[in-house]
Amino acid sequence: MARINLDVNGKVQTIDADPDMPLLYALRNDLGLNNPHFGCGLAQCGACTVHVDGQAVRSCVTPVSAVGNSKVVTLAGLGTPEKPHPIQKAYVEEQVPQCGYCINGWIMTAASLLNQKKKPSDAEIKDALTGLKCRCGTHMSILRAVKRASAMMG
Amino acid sequence: MTRQEKAAQFSRRAMLKTGGALVVSIGMPVALDTVLGLGRAFAQDATAVATKPPLMPDQLSSFIAVNADGTVSAFFGKMDMGHGLFVAIGQMVAEELDVPFKAVTVFMGDTATSVNQGGASGSTGIQFGGKQMRMAAAEARRVLVEMAATKLGLPADQLAVTDGVVHAKNDASKKASYGELIGGRYFNVQLDWNKQWGNTLYAPGKAKPKDPKDYKIVGQPIHREDVAPKVYAQEDFCTDIKVPGMVHGRMLRPAVAGAVPVKVDESSIKNIPGARVVLDKGFLGVVADKEWDAIKAAQQLKVEWSDAKPPFPESAALYDHIRKAPVRKREVDNKQTGNVDEAFKTAARVIEAEYEWPFQSHACMGPACAVVEIKDGNVTCWTGSQKSHFVQEGIALSLGIPKEKVHAIWVTGPGSYGRSDADDAAADAAILAKAVGKPVRVQYTRDQATGWDPKGPASIHRARAAIDAAGNVIAYEFTSKGFSRIDVNTNGGKPWDTLAGQFMGVELKPGDGFGVPAESYQFANKRLAWETIPPLLDRASPLRGAHLRDPVGPQIHFASESFMDEVAAALNLDPIEFRLRHVKDPRDIAVIKAAAEKAAWQSRPSPRKDQAGSKVSGRGIAYSQRNGTRVAIVAEVDIDRSSGKIFARKFTVAHDCGQIINPDGLKYAIEGNIVQGVSRTLWEEVKFDGKNVTTVDWMTYPILDITETPEAIDVVLIDHPEIAPTGAGEPSIRPVAAAIANAIFDATGVRIRRVPFSPDRVKQALS
Numbered sequence: 001m002a003r004i005n006l007d008v009n010g011k012v013q014t015i016d017a018d019p020d021m022p023l024l025y026a027l028r029n030d031l032g033l034n035n036p037h038f039g040c041g042l043a044q045c046g047a048c049t050v051h052v053d054g055q056a057v058r059s060c061v062t063p064v065s066a067v068g069n070s071k072v073v074t075l076a077g078l079g080t081p082e083k084p085h086p087i088q089k090a091y092v093e094e095q096v097p098q099c100g101y102c103i104n105g106w107i108m109t110a111a112s113l114l115n116q117k118k119k120p121s122d123a124e125i126k127d128a129l130t131g132l133k134c135r136c137g138t139h140m141s142i143l144r145a146v147k148r149a150s151a152m153m154g
Numbered sequence: 155m156t157r158q159e160k161a162a163q164f165s166r167r168a169m170l171k172t173g174g175a176l177v178v179s180i181g182m183p184v185a186l187d188t189v190l191g192l193g194r195a196f197a198q199d200a201t202a203v204a205t206k207p208p209l210m211p212d213q214l215s216s217f218i219a220v221n222a223d224g225t226v227s228a229f230f231g232k233m234d235m236g237h238g239l240f241v242a243i244g245q246m247v248a249e250e251l252d253v254p255f256k257a258v259t260v261f262m263g264d265t266a267t268s269v270n271q272g273g274a275s276g277s278t279g280i281q282f283g284g285k286q287m288r289m290a291a292a293e294a295r296r297v298l299v300e301m302a303a304t305k306l307g308l309p310a311d312q313l314a315v316t317d318g319v320v321h322a323k324n325d326a327s328k329k330a331s332y333g334e335l336i337g338g339r340y341f342n343v344q345l346d347w348n349k350q351w352g353n354t355l356y357a358p359g360k361a362k363p364k365d366p367k368d369y370k371i372v373g374q375p376i377h378r379e380d381v382a383p384k385v386y387a388q389e390d391f392c393t394d395i396k397v398p399g400m401v402h403g404r405m406l407r408p409a410v411a412g413a414v415p416v417k418v419d420e421s422s423i424k425n426i427p428g429a430r431v432v433l434d435k436g437f438l439g440v441v442a443d444k445e446w447d448a449i450k451a452a453q454q455l456k457v458e459w460s461d462a463k464p465p466f467p468e469s470a471a472l473y474d475h476i477r478k479a480p481v482r483k484r485e486v487d488n489k490q491t492g493n494v495d496e497a498f499k500t501a502a503r504v505i506e507a508e509y510e511w512p513f514q515s516h517a518c519m520g521p522a523c524a525v526v527e528i529k530d531g532n533v534t535c536w537t538g539s540q541k542s543h544f545v546q547e548g549i550a551l552s553l554g555i556p557k558e559k560v561h562a563i564w565v566t567g568p569g570s571y572g573r574s575d576a577d578d579a580a581a582d583a584a585i586l587a588k589a590v591g592k593p594v595r596v597q598y599t600r601d602q603a604t605g606w607d608p609k610g611p612a613s614i615h616r617a618r619a620a621i622d623a624a625g626n627v628i629a630y631e632f633t634s635k636g637f638s639r640i641d642v643n644t645n646g647g648k649p650w651d652t653l654a655g656q657f658m659g660v661e662l663k664p665g666d667g668f669g670v671p672a673e674s675y676q677f678a679n680k681r682l683a684w685e686t687i688p689p690l691l692d693r694a695s696p697l698r699g700a701h702l703r704d705p706v707g708p709q710i711h712f713a714s715e716s717f718m719d720e721v722a723a724a725l726n727l728d729p730i731e732f733r734l735r736h737v738k739d740p741r742d743i744a745v746i747k748a749a750a751e752k753a754a755w756q757s758r759p760s761p762r763k764d765q766a767g768s769k770v771s772g773r774g775i776a777y778s779q780r781n782g783t784r785v786a787i788v789a790e791v792d793i794d795r796s797s798g799k800i801f802a803r804k805f806t807v808a809h810d811c812g813q814i815i816n817p818d819g820l821k822y823a824i825e826g827n828i829v830q831g832v833s834r835t836l837w838e839e840v841k842f843d844g845k846n847v848t849t850v851d852w853m854t855y856p857i858l859d860i861t862e863t864p865e866a867i868d869v870v871l872i873d874h875p876e877i878a879p880t881g882a883g884e885p886s887i888r889p890v891a892a893a894i895a896n897a898i899f900d901a902t903g904v905r906i907r908r909v910p911f912s913p914d915r916v917k918q919a920l921s
Contacts, residue, residue, distance in 0.1 A: 021446045029445055034394035035387040037568065039520050040600040044852040047519055047568075076387035084386070091385045095377055095818070098236025098826055100384035101391060101519040101568035126861045133852055135519045135569045136236050137829030139863040141822065 004064055006031070009077030019065035024048045026064045027074060035075040036104040039133070046105020046132040050074045056112040075104050078111055087111045090149035098136035105132040110146045118153040120146075201297055202339040211269045211357045212347035214297070215340040217290035218247070224318050224333030226251060226258045228291070231271030231355070232283040233263035235540055235570045237826070237883055238378040238819035239279040245815055246284050249371040250291035250363055251298075252315035253332070263542045263564025272353035273541030274570065275644065276705075276781065277881025280815055282353045284879065290345070293359025297343050302330040366813060366875035373875065375818030392538040392565035393523040393597060400525065401428065402445040403586040403596035404452035406438040407606055410462045410845040412691050414657070417458035423451040431455065432589040436657035436694060439582060441590050452599075464844030465691040473510045473908075476614050476635055479687035483666035492679030497629035501620035505724050507717055509617075510908040511709035513637075513840035514610040516702055517855055520568025521603035522579035526586070527593035533560045535584060538567015539576040544647030548577070549584040552649045571830075572701035575607040577646030581654040601850035606653065608700030609840055611637035613668070615713030619721045620679070627721060627736070629679035632671055632714055638686040639706050640665035641699035656694040664689065669706045671714035672779040672888075674739035696847040697840070703827075704884035707780060708834055708891055712909060715776035715892030719760065720905060728757040729775050729896060737777070741810050741874075745786040746777050748808035748870045753788035760896065761903040768796040771803075774896025776889035782880030783811040787828075789893035793901050798917030801862065802832045802894055807886055808870040812877035821869050824886045828867050831890025833858035839910050 002019050005012055008031055015030040022041075027033045027050065036059055039047030043058040050059045051073040079085035084092075087110045097103050106129065113120055113128040120128065125146050134142065207213040219227045228247045234240045240260040248255045261267050271283050295315060302320035303310040306328050314323045321329035331337075345357035366372070383389035408414070414436040423429040428443035429451040440455060442448040467475050498504065525536040526549070533553065539545045539562075546562040553560075567576050579596055587594040598606075613636025620629035641664050642651040649655030650663050668684035690697055722732035730750050737743055749755075755773070762772065770793050777786035790804040805828050814820060837856045841849045849855040891909055898916070899905050906919050 018446060025444075025446045033387075034390055037391070037393060037520055038597065039568070040851060042600060042851055042853075044600075045519065074387065075385075079386070081382060081386055088385045092382045095238075095381050095822060097381060097384050098822070099519065099566065099569040100236070100381075100389075101393075103384060107385065126863075129860045132860060133519065133857060134860075135517060135571075135830070135857065137826040137831075137833065137858070138822075139829050139858065139860055140825050140867055142860065143863060 002065065006064070006067060006072060007069065008033070008072045009074060017064050019063060021064050022060050023050070023062045023064045023067055023072070024059040027059060033074055033076055037101055039101070044133070045102070046109065047102050049105045049108040051108055051112060054112060054115060056109040075107060078108065085111050086149040086152040087114060087145065090145040090152065094141045094145040094148060096138050096141040096145050098138055102132070102134045106134070106142050110149065114146070114149055114153060119150055201301055201342055202336045203342040204339050206340050207342055209269060211355050212345050214290060214293055214343040214345055214359065216269050217287060218294040219340060220332045220336045222333060222338035224257070224331050224337055226253055228258055228260045228287060229268040230260050230262045230283060230287060231268040231273070231543060232279050233274050233540060233542070233564045235274045235883070237823040238816065241376050241378055241819055242280055242815040243284055243287050245371045245374065245376060246288045247291040249369055250288055251295050251318070253318040255371050255376060257318060265543055265546045265560070265562045269355065270351045270543035271355050273543060273645065275353055275541065277883035277885065278353050279881070279883065280879045281781065281881045284815065286356055288363050289358040292361040292363040293343065293345065294341060296359065296361035297341060298332055298335050301335045305330050305335065369875070372815050373873070374816065376816055377818060390565065392525070392536050392567050393520060395525045395536040395565060395595070397525060397527050397593045400593040400595055401441045401443055401590065402448035403439050403441045403583065403594045404448045405582055405596065405598065405602065406440070406452055406455065406457060407602055408459050408462070410459065410464060411696050412465045412694070413459040413462035415457050416460050419456040422456040423454050426451045426454070430590060432586050434585065435659050437585060437654055439586050439596070441586055441594055466697065466842050466844050468843055469841040472512070472612055473614055476612065476687060481635070481685040482688050484683060484685045487670040487682040490681050491677070492629070494629050494631050494679045494681040497679035498618070498620045500622070501628065502623040503621040504618055505621065505721055506616070506618040507720055507907060509615040509713035509716060511613050511712060512909060513612040513697055514702055514834055514838045515604050515840055515849070515855055516571050516574040516607045517604050517857060518567070518569035518571070518574055521598035521600055522567070522575035523595065523597040524576070524580040524583040525593065525595045526580070526583040528587050531555070531559060533584065535560065535562045535580055536565050537562055537576060537580040538565060538570060539580055539646060540570045541577070541645035541647070544645035545577060545580045548581055548646040548648060548652060552581055552655060553584060553588055571703035572705060573608050573642065573644050575603055578653040581646055581649070581652035585654050604855050605847045605850040606696045608642050608698045610702030611639055611699035611706065613637070613706070613709050615710065617713060617717035621725070625725055627677055630675065630677045631681045632717070633683045633685065634668050634670070634710055634713070635685040635687065636668060636709070637689060637699040638664065638666050638668065639699055639701060640667045641689045644701050653694055662693055664692070669710055671710055673714065673737065673777070674742050674779070675718070675736045676738045677736065697842065703830065704780070704887045707778070707884065707888040708831065711776065711778045711888045712891035712895065715778065715889055716895045716905070716907065719774065719892070719896040719899060723760050723899070726759045728759055730755060731757060733775070733777065741784050742777065742779065744872060745784045745808040745810050746775070748872060749775065749786040749788045749806050752808065752868055752870050753790070753806035755788060760900040762900055765901065769794055770901040772897040772899065772901025774893045774898070774900055776892035776896060778885070778888045780881065780885035780888055783809070783882060783885040785809050785886045785889055787886070787889045787893040789890070789897045791894055791897035791901065793898060793916070795902070795920050798913035798915070798920065800836055800894070800898065800911050800916060802836065802864055804866045804868070805864055805893070806868045806870070808872060809882070809886060810872040810874065811880045811882045811885070812874050813879040814871060814873045815879060817871055820871060820882050823882050824869050825867050827884065827886040828890060829858060829863070831887040832864065832894070835891040835894050835909055835911060837910050837912060
């Protein structure tokens with residue numbers, strides 16, 4: 001066990017944890033954030049995605065001790081109904097999720113893409129999102145939402 | 155406030171309703187009486203009471219309540235699996251009650267507040283569940299108007315209702331609101347219950363529902379209000395439920411299916427805080443105080459398993475196994491016509507084909523999870539199962555306690571497409587919680603979720619058509635042979651239908667079920683039949699046949715609608731022209747024509763013969779019915795002959811499910827069905843070796859990637875307000891595989907008769 005400082009959603013908190021424990025469990029259990037989700041534990045689906053210094057990262061395979069002083073942002077920290085990230089606003093307007101368990105992956109990855117490039121091409125959007133999983137088959141509306149968010153970003 | 159309220163939100167609402175007097179933590183159940191047992195100052199009479207009548211289907215109060223503020227609570231014994239069912243139910247209830255849509259809150263799948271309407275089941279949310287809620291709401295309106303008539307001293311037929319206020323038709327100042335009439339008290343009104351539970355439960359009152367021409371809310375495109383809470387990380391899934399004192403559980407499954415633990419070395423996990431083993435015959439789990447510790451304990455525990463004989467053939471031998479296996483049950487569809495065997499003897503020509511469909515996994519986004527707390531002999535289970543009322547029964551049976559002692563609360567799970575692993579997780583959590591005397595949260599691992607979930611059954615399908623000398627189809631026979639769709643039942647209501655029960659050695663009671671094509675082809679001699687074979691392993695099997703979205707529909711109609719195309723091609727006819735010659739149902743004809751028109755279908759036989767080179771394109775049609783709903787799909791597909799890669803580029807879907815409640819939700823439901831259908835057709839196949847399933851994650855069990863998303867899904871909705879609504883949760887996945895197969899044939903002249911159409915298989919077929 002080790003004492004580890006984590007900067008999550010703009011707040012630094014200290015936890016006692018096994019250094020090898022994936023960040024996902026620190027976020028969900030030690031810090032009480034109900035997002036992200038456990039999907040595979042293998043970095044194959046994206047349900048656990050968070051931003052680490054702005055990059056979309058799979059928290060299920062990221063040891064909590066590897067985070068260091070990096071800034072972690074979860075879906076809850078990306079935006080709020082009052083101050084949404086454009087991809088969140090677009091997700092609501094396009095009514096994307098069905099079960100909704102996968103959305104951390106899509107939203108955090110798309111947000112990371114759009115933050116770096118406001119007007120990605122269709123191919124760039126798909127390249128950025130490839131490998132993420134949605135079992136309900138909301139692919140069509142995911143792509144509509146990313147394009148809508150891109151349009152909102154001016 | 156979202157309009158879909160579940161356990162986690164329930165407590166927040168309770169606090170609001172009672173002015174903050176209640177202090178409960180999120181996730182704690184609150185008795186309905188706390189929420190609605192208000193307004194005791196009202197005089198009791200025959201129609202309104204302060205004490206809740208029993209939660210039985212013959213009571214109006216079991217479905218509808220008017221709160222003190224005039225808002226309406228609808229208590230629904232089914233639940234939403236992501237298609238926005240609660241929006242449609244809210245629309246139907248608001249419509250009949252003449253209250254604003256936003257005045258209705260739908261509570262779903264909580265055994266303390268709803269009766270067993272069958273859970274999410276067979277796309278019957280609106281067809282059966284909505285029908286009941288509509289009748290209950292209509293009866294509530296009738297009773298409220300009667301109450302207003304007494305209060306206002308006016309005949310009921312001179313009253314109208316506007317936004318929850320009953321008023322004189324000719325004098326709006328003479329009025330009484332629903333809140334004034336009954337708010338905070340319960341209806342004490344008897345319904346005419348048919349004594350059925352589940353999907354077939356029906357309990358109308360005396361009221362007749364509205365004429366569809368008067369609808370103001372039904373038929374409107376209304377968005378889901380649960381999307382924003384999900385997008386802003388404000389909504390809990392069943393995986394997020396936490397209760398005080400909760401520990402974490404993980405299950406252990408054998409590497410060789412059929413093996414049981416013979417020696418478990420608990421000392422191998424003694425260094426992990428709070429780690430304990432729970433062992434009961436073949437049931438083996440661990441718990442620990444912290445989730446990561448439970449995961450480590452499950453990995454670290456030393457277990458010696460029995461030397462089980464590998465129970466399976468290699469998956470390459472699956473279809474030979476099915477062909478040779480003894481038939482356990484055969485059933486011929488009762489719509490058989492003519493004398494098929496005699497007709498085939500007179501045929502000038504016989505067209506025959508056989509099709510194959512693999513086992514497929516639910517492969518939900520998240521492995522199943524459940525939380526069980528046992529306190530003073532009362533059990534509470536938070537579950538993502540789409541049949542929480544059956545989870546209640548299953549837990550009661552496995553713990554040997556009365557059903558009334560178990561409270562099952564449905565909370566959105568990580569996806570649900572039928573009898574998934576959710577029901578197994580609930581049973582496991584109950585047994586772990588009882589064993590350790592603490593609340594337990596159990597979640598499976600990915601390899602358990604994809605490897606050990608109940609599977610959509612594998613099957614073969616034989617079709618043959620007899621053609622006379624003039625080129626007419628004089629006989630048609632279609633027979634499916636496969637594993638049963640109910641090796642385990644559609645719910646976890648009995649211990650023998652859960653992994654826990656099977657590992658613990660309960661007596662098995664497998665069922666036999668499959669199905670026949672649902673269409674209206676008329677041939678003088680026609681026979682549709684199915685045959686089931688025994689499971690490969692009779693208990694605790696990773697290849698248990700069960701319900702997966704549109705149970706056995708995709709496999710049957712892949713075969714039957716591919717075959718219709720084969721016959722059309724053999725007769726050198728356009729595939730739609732051939733279908734329209736034989737399809738007899740007018741609504742079937744209408745969906746086929748609507749899809750063809752929207753897709754700008756050009757009449758010609760398949761295959762097309764005007765393409766050269768490695769990249770070719772084709773179009774295909776397929777159609778089917780499903781419990782009253784009709785769907786026709788035109789697929790437009792690109793094939794790269796050199797790589798074998800299929801791009802399912804465009805779909806045109808004509809959909810008739812009778813009366814449309816919410817066209818917005820319907821379109822999203824159809825899109826999801828098409829995309830999941832493409833995934834199942836192009837990629838999905840459970841593989842196994844002799845010992846176990848080997849497709850256990852997203853690499854070995856791939857699904858459709860975002861880069862493979864169709865360019866367009868055009869949906870044509872055919873609305874029949876005069877026809878009772880049927881389902882939309884599954885029918886449109888049904889014809890997807892055949893539409894793609896037929897498009898591949900159109901493009902290449904090659905018929906692929908085995909799913910999935912993976913690049914290797916397509917390349918091989920085309921070479």
